[in-house]
Amino acid sequence: MAELSTLARPYAKAAFEFAVEAKDLQGWAKSLATAAAVTQYSAVVKLLGSPSSTAALQAATLIDICGDALSAAGQNFVVILSENRRLTLLPQISYQFESMKANRDKAIDVEVTSAQTLDTAQQQMLTEALSKKLERKVNMQVSLDKSLLGGAVIRAGDTVIDGSIRGRLTKLAELLNS
Amino acid sequence: MQQLNPSEISEIIKSRIDNLDVSSEAQNEGTIVSVSDGIIRIHGLADVMYGEMIEFDGGVYGMALNLERDSVGAVVLGDYQSLAEGQKARCTGRVLEVPVGPELEGRVVDALGNPIDGKGPVNAALTDALEKVAPGVIERQSVDQPVQIGLKAVDAMVPIGRGQRELIIGDRQIGKTAIAVDAIINQKGSGIKCVYVAIGQKAASVAAVVRKLEEHGAMGHTIVVAATAADPAAMQYLAPFAGCSMGEYYRDRGQDALIIYDDLTKQAWAYRQISLLLKRPPGREAYPGDVFYLHSRLLERAARVNAAYVEKFTGGEVKGRTGSLTALPVIETQAGDVSAFVPTNVISITDGQIFLEADMFNAGVRPAMNAGISVSRVGGAAQTKIIKKLSGGIRTALAQYRELAAFSQFASDLDEATKAQLDHGERVTELMKQKQYSPQSIAEMGVMIFAADQGFLRGVEVNKIGDFESALLSYMKAEHGDLMDRINQSGDYNDEIAAGFKAALEKFIATQTW
Numbered sequence: 022m023a024e025l026s027t028l029a030r031p032y033a034k035a036a037f038e039f040a041v042e043a044k045d046l047q048g049w050a051k052s053l054a055t056a057a058a059v060t061q062y063s064a065v066v067k068l069l070g071s072p073s074s075t076a077a078l079q080a081a082t083l084i085d086i087c088g089d090a091l092s093a094a095g096q097n098f099v100v101i102l103s104e105n106r107r108l109t110l111l112p113q114i115s116y117q118f119e120s121m122k123a124n125r126d127k128a129i130d131v132e133v134t135s136a137q138t139l140d141t142a143q144q145q146m147l148t149e150a151l152s153k154k155l156e157r158k159v160n161m162q163v164s165l166d167k168s169l170l171g172g173a174v175i176r177a178g179d180t181v182i183d184g185s186i187r188g189r190l191t192k193l194a195e196l197l198n199s
Numbered sequence: 200m201q202q203l204n205p206s207e208i209s210e211i212i213k214s215r216i217d218n219l220d221v222s223s224e225a226q227n228e229g230t231i232v233s234v235s236d237g238i239i240r241i242h243g244l245a246d247v248m249y250g251e252m253i254e255f256d257g258g259v260y261g262m263a264l265n266l267e268r269d270s271v272g273a274v275v276l277g278d279y280q281s282l283a284e285g286q287k288a289r290c291t292g293r294v295l296e297v298p299v300g301p302e303l304e305g306r307v308v309d310a311l312g313n314p315i316d317g318k319g320p321v322n323a324a325l326t327d328a329l330e331k332v333a334p335g336v337i338e339r340q341s342v343d344q345p346v347q348i349g350l351k352a353v354d355a356m357v358p359i360g361r362g363q364r365e366l367i368i369g370d371r372q373i374g375k376t377a378i379a380v381d382a383i384i385n386q387k388g389s390g391i392k393c394v395y396v397a398i399g400q401k402a403a404s405v406a407a408v409v410r411k412l413e414e415h416g417a418m419g420h421t422i423v424v425a426a427t428a429a430d431p432a433a434m435q436y437l438a439p440f441a442g443c444s445m446g447e448y449y450r451d452r453g454q455d456a457l458i459i460y461d462d463l464t465k466q467a468w469a470y471r472q473i474s475l476l477l478k479r480p481p482g483r484e485a486y487p488g489d490v491f492y493l494h495s496r497l498l499e500r501a502a503r504v505n506a507a508y509v510e511k512f513t514g515g516e517v518k519g520r521t522g523s524l525t526a527l528p529v530i531e532t533q534a535g536d537v538s539a540f541v542p543t544n545v546i547s548i549t550d551g552q553i554f555l556e557a558d559m560f561n562a563g564v565r566p567a568m569n570a571g572i573s574v575s576r577v578g579g580a581a582q583t584k585i586i587k588k589l590s591g592g593i594r595t596a597l598a599q600y601r602e603l604a605a606f607s608q609f610a611s612d613l614d615e616a617t618k619a620q621l622d623h624g625e626r627v628t629e630l631m632k633q634k635q636y637s638p639q640s641i642a643e644m645g646v647m648i649f650a651a652d653q654g655f656l657r658g659v660e661v662n663k664i665g666d667f668e669s670a671l672l673s674y675m676k677a678e679h680g681d682l683m684d685r686i687n688q689s690g691d692y693n694d695e696i697a698a699g700f701k702a703a704l705e706k707f708i709a710t711q712t713w
Contacts, residue, residue, distance in 0.1 A: 026269045154225075179245045181228040181289075189219075195258050196215050 026117065029110045033117035036098060046122055048092065050115075055090040056099060057115035059083060060108055069108050076103040083108065129157040134166045135173035136185065151175065227290040231255075232270065234282050237431050238476040241271045241288045250330060252291045257281050261288070262295060262433065265477050272477045274433035276311060294330065297441045298323030299448040304392065307409055307423040310438040312445075315425065316409075327448065329440040333499035338508040342550075345581045346457060346525050349385030349638020350378065352568045352631040355590035355648060356597075357553055360581025361391075361455050361523035362503025366545055368530045368537065369555030373567050375529045377635050378553065379459040380408060382527060384417045385638035386457060391525075392449050393421040394458040396442035399435050399465030402427040415636060435469035443500050446524045450502070453509040453520030458501065462529035463494060467541045484540045491544050494528075498548050501526030551575035565632055570597045583641050585692035589648040593627060596651075600624020626656040629664040642686035643672055649700045655708060663713060670713035671704075679703050 040049035059065055060083070068074050068082060080103035084096050091099065102108050123129060131151055133139070139147070144163060151159045155177055166174075171186035229243030239261055247253065253261040253273050259282060265272030275282065276295075297312035302323040307316035314321050342360035359365045367375045383393045395412075397405045405425045412418045422445050426438035439460045449456035460466070467490055474487035482488050503523040510518050530545050535557060537546065546552055551574045560567035570593075579587070603621055607613055613621070630651050633639070639647075647668060650656055659667045675683055682699050686692075 024269075030268075176228075179227050179229060179243045180225050182225045193216065193219050196219055197212060198258065 025110060025113050028107065029113035029117055032098075032102065032107065032110065033114045033121065036114065037118055037121045039094065040118075041125075043094070045092075046125075049095070050118060050122055052087070052091050052095045053111070053115040053118050055087055056083065056095075057111040059086050060111045076106065079103045079108055127157050128160055129155055129177050131155075131159050131161050132176040133161055133163050133173055134169065134176070134185075135163065136165075136167060136169040136171050138165060139163055139173075147175075151177070155180075229271065229288045231282060231284055231286045231288055234279060234284060236476050237275050237279050237433060238473070239273045239275055239279070239282065239288070241273060242269065244271045244288060244290060247271050247290050248294075250294050252293050252295055254289045254291050255282055256286050260291075262437075264473070265479075274436075274473055274477075275431065276433050276437075277431065279431075294328050295437070296326040296328050297444055298325070299327045299445050300325045303422045303445060304420060305418050305422075307405075307425055309430070310424065310426045310434040310441045312441060325448070327444045329437060329444055331444065331447065331500065333496070334502050334504050334508060338504050340503050340505040340521050341580070342503055342523075342577045343580050344455075344523070345578070345583050346382075346391060346455075347385055347389065347583070347638075347641065348378070348382045349640075350381055350566055350633055351639060351644050351647065352566050352570070352633070353378065353553060354582075354586055354641075354644060355593050355631075356568075356570050357551060357573045357575040358578035358582035358586070359525065359527075359575060360503075360578045361525050362501065363551070363575070363577050363581070364498045364501050364526040364528065364549040365575060365578070366528050366530060366549040366552040367555070368532060368542060368546070368552050369567070370532055370535055370557045373555045373557050373560040374565060374635075375531070375555060376404075376408065376461055378555075378566055379461055379527055379529060380411060381636065381638050382457065383412060383421055383459070384415045384636060386420060387415075387417050390455060391420070392446075392454065392456045393417070394442045394446045394456065395421060395423045396439050396458065396460050397423065397425045397427065398438050398460065398462060399426065399428050399469065400461065402429065411636065432469040432472045435466060436473055439463070439466055439497055443497060443524075447500060450504060450522040450524040451509065451512045453506075453513070453517040453522045455523045455525070457525045457527065460497075460526065460528040462531050463497075463545060464529075464531045464541055467493065486540055490541070491548075494541075494545055495548050498526055498528060498545075500524065550577045563632070564628065565635075568631075570594060570631075571601065583690035585641060585645045585686060585690055585696070586648070588692045589645055589652055592652050593631075593648060596620075596624055596627045597631075600628065622657070623651075623654075625661050626659070626664060627651050629661055630656070630668070632665065639672075640683070640687050641690055642683040643675070645686055645692070646671065646675055646683075646700055646704075649697070650704055653701065653704070655704050658708065659713075667713045671707055674707050674710075674712075675703060678706075 036049060036053065040046045060069065069079060080100045083099050084091060133147060144161060148159050148161050169185040169187045172184040174185050175182040227244055227246040229241040231239055232242045233240040247263050247266065249263060249266055251263050253263055255261060259275060259277055261273040261275045263271050263273045298321055300323045302321055306314055306318065306321055308321065309315050342362045344361045346359045346361055348354055348359060367378055369375050383395060386393055395408065405427060409423055412421055424438050424442040426434040442458055446456040446458040467486060470490060470493055471486050475481060475485065479487045501524045503521060506519050506521050509520055509522050528545060528549065530542050532542055533539065554569045554573045555567045556569045559569060599620055603617060607621060630647060656664065686696060
């Protein structure tokens with residue numbers, strides 16, 4: 022995982038900078054996502070993994086499947102990747118592209134897992150509080166997990182704010198066992 | 200029936216529930232991507248700091264050692280069998296700390312300060328970081344007070360001062376630990392606290408040392424930090440730093456402490472293992488590039504600090520007292536090879552070395568110290584006056600003896616002067632032998648060296664020197680106790696003491712009772 026992201030970084034960075042210059046961040050993000058999704062089809066995985074398939078064949082196949090989703094520059098990008106035998110990195114590249122884009126937009130994806138369903142007012146309040154704390158535009162995704170017992174867990178990138186009853190109980194258990 | 204733990208007392212549980220911090224602080228979290236040989240790779244943890252403690256599931260802790268772009272390499276402190284890929288790892292914002300203070304005296308603890316002697320919890324009031332920067336130039340004072348080791352050979356020829364770093368080096372099984380243990384035993388009543396750090400040793404050896412210390416009443420002023428061969432490499436790497444922090448407690452508060460690292464070779468091995476597993480590039484003998492720094496930063500913390508530092512540290516509570524931490528690191532050589540990587544490193548860091556030789560050990564010279572290449576670079580200034588005055592001749596006598604002994608193997612008849620020198624050398628060599636666990640006081644050493652220096656041993660057969668010594672010492676104790684006490688207290692040497700020694704020796708020789 023760590024190694025893959027290291028390999029993917031220069032490609033993601035190049036694609037991102039190109040997209041910024043071309044003022045087509047949205048389009049690039051979409052094409053990369055499509056291409057990444059395509060590389061995860063079982064048939065495509067087989068093709069990419071096969072030692073007998075040439076770089077040109079892999080690139081052509083991928084471009085074919087993606088069809089209109091890839092611009093001319095996007096197609097070139099796929100060719101470069103195939104020449105370096107890095108097509109399997111596409112999901113990573115797409116992920117890193119997204120996070121670079123979010124960083125540029127000063128936005129952040131936040132996952133909120135709560136024990137009870139949050140109503141709109143609560144969600145609104147959370148979003149506001151989080152945007153203030155993280156100094157970012159917050160894209161919130163809400164999910165439900167009854168096993169938290171109460172409260173909520175907020176996850177923004179590496180940062181985790183555990184305000185759940187389960188978290189507190191775990192803490193108490195550790196303290197009592199230490 | 201299930202056993203009840205000491206931590207399950209209602210009062211304790213109650214206070215713990217009371218103290219629970221329920222605030223939900225933002226925490227940095229990552230995911231374990233690989234677990235191998237005690238090394239954990241973590242994805243995420245973007246805010247982690249070098250050397251920070253990392254918390255894993257189940258109350259296991261680790262320490263971040265490699266900060267890379269996409270991952271963090273950490274060592275696990277403890278059992279890593281329960282960890283698995285995909286589990287979460289959290290930053291704690293703390294660096295490693297160990298308990299310090301007088302509560303630890305008489306205890307055996309592991310590298311993290313947890314008691315392993317079955318005597319219940321250590322209720323130390325203070326904790327301190329493992330890694331600290333050594334005192335700077337302004338805060339130091341030169342070494343000018345002695346640490347008495349209690350061995351004639353060491354105290355006479357390689358004197359050690361408070362705040363000095365003196366290396367004990369030699370092959371396996373020739374008495375390195377014996378010198379260290381004697382040094383600890385001899386600190387009883389001297390006010391010097393001792394820390395014995397056992398690294399990578401057999402648990403049985405550690406237990407034997409602890410038992411010996413207890414037998415000789417030396418455990419009361421001693422802390423034993425043990426990272427045995429069965430402990431993870433991370434613990435063996437950290438144990439010396441933990442011991443050092445415990446010793447620094449005394450240094451910083453205007454007291455004196457002695458720390459023994461037994462031995463740093465094994466610490467270097469443990470560090471090499473960790474470094475290689477963390478994929479740091481190997482260098483000479485596969486040690487990482489910073490193995491010199493590993494030992495130099497540790498030994499630099501052994502120092503004598505001036506009164507101003509102590510006063511500042513204690514906030515004016517302790518005034519006009521200097522503090523010191525004396526270090527006796529131990530290094531094990533392979534077949535006497537001091538030019539290997541780690542031995543040369545540590546020799547160059549320390550202020551001298553006690554070199555033990557297998558040949559001498561096998562010839563029955565114990566402690567098997569080679570007087571020719573053992574040196575103390577700063578201890579001379581700290582040596583007790585009486586020992587300094589009397590021991591001048593010992594070194595030269597032994598050096599001349601070694602030279603002549605090699606030479607005389609070829610010559611059949613020797614002139615009188617040479618013969619006399621050989622005789623004298625033989626007797627001094629014999630005199631330097633000393634039984635384990637029987638350290639001597641300054642006065643006892645003084646009278647024996649005086650006897651050798653003034654030729655009183657001439658009439659004693661070489662194989663009777665040991666008997667002569669014990670008889671003389673008990674005679675001196677019985678008949679001249681006040682003189683001995685006076686010397687032990689002041690450490691002085693003058694004509695009156697010389698005359699006292701001379702009269703006593705003449706009287707004792709006349710009795711011929713040995």
